Amino acid sequence: MSFCKKINSAYHVCMKLTLDNPILLKDSGIPGKTVAIFAGVHGNEKAGVHALEQLADKLDIKRGKLYLVLANPEAIKANVREVNINLNRLFLKGNTGAEPEDVIARNLMSILDQCDALLDLHASNSKNTKPFIIFNKFSEDISRLMNFEIISGGWSNFHQGSSDEYMETLGKCALCLECGSVFESEKNVPLAIQSIKQFLQYFDLIDRSVEYNSEPQVRLNIFKVGIKETNEFKFSKHYDDFEMLKEGEIFATDGNKKYVAGSNEYIIFPRENKPIGGEVFVLAK
Ligand SMILES: [Zn+2]
Incomplete structure (x- = not known):
């Protein structure tokens, strides 16, 4: 069977x-x-x-x-x-x-x-x-x-x-x-x-076998996703996930467009190597 x-x-x-x-x-x-x-x-x-x-x-x-x-x-x-x-x-x-x-x-x-x-x-x-x-x-x-x-x-x-x-x-x-x-x-x-x-x-599907988290967490809110507009898109330097940007710094350029960081902003998924229209970074605060 x-x-x-x-x-x-x-x-x-x-x-x-x-x-x-x-x-x-x-x-x-x-x-x-x-x-x-x-x-x-x-x-x-x-x-x-x-x-x-x-x-x-x-x-x-x-x-x-x-x-x-x-x-x-x-x-x-x-x-x-x-x-x-x-x-x-x-x-x-x-x-x-x-x-x-x-x-x-x-x-x-x-x-x-x-x-x-x-x-x-x-x-x-x-x-x-x-x-x-x-x-x-x-x-x-x-x-x-x-x-x-x-x-x-x-x-x-x-x-x-x-x-x-x-x-x-x-x-x-x-x-x-x-x-x-x-x-x-x-x-x-x-x-x-x-x-x-x-x-x-x-969700009560299994009996309790592990403890829940008790450590403090950082809560971030996503407010912008960068989309590649030209093949000249590039970051000013290498960024890691969750790197905090300096307020006022130009962290990327895309043709004539400059991306300037505001206060308390973090970058996630920085990816230069995307086709036009692709997602090149996410900003959170
Ligand atoms: Zn995935």
Whole structure:
């Protein structure tokens, strides 16, 4: 007898989570919340992928239902952020796109529509970074319970089509965890595992097994996303994630345009090497 239930042409719900069977539904059979945990929406961000692979067999769900999802298996196999286009801008109602990532986004939205909450595990492509949380309108409380030094909001205004923004449009809680640098994925697996347990115990799917965070956190609000306008875009120097900018400094130029820092501003995801129209930095305060 097969345990697999076909839910559409591309995905199956199976008893074992693998890159060939990337969606695992754990159903306790007892009433409770339905939640999803995604990893590998960006295929090279491996901390969450390894955490899910390690936990999938062990998690004992006491109440409710849990979807574990290796979101972009082809990108994970190839260890690339995306095969064709950025999956994390495609969670849009009415998405009719034809790229493989559009098909994945539609499949995953059909899962999110059944869920009360989402935990989406990512990592930063910067070498020097810090683990941080992106919360949406409904998840700031939970982000305070996790062991991340930095929590940040306001992203939904700039990142339409991200998984957390999609959940926000449904009035639901979602967290995107940036689990450190992609250059040290193994080091950040324990943080990802701890966060998964905190998330599941918050929603009462598992019995309490880990403590919640008790350390103070820095709360940042995203207020600007820089978009590349010309091929002359460049930063004035190398910036790391969360580097504080000096008030009045010109931190980047783009053709004739100068970007000048205000007071108490931090730069996140500085990336010169993007096509025109691409996101070259995020500012927070
Ligand atoms: Zn990512």
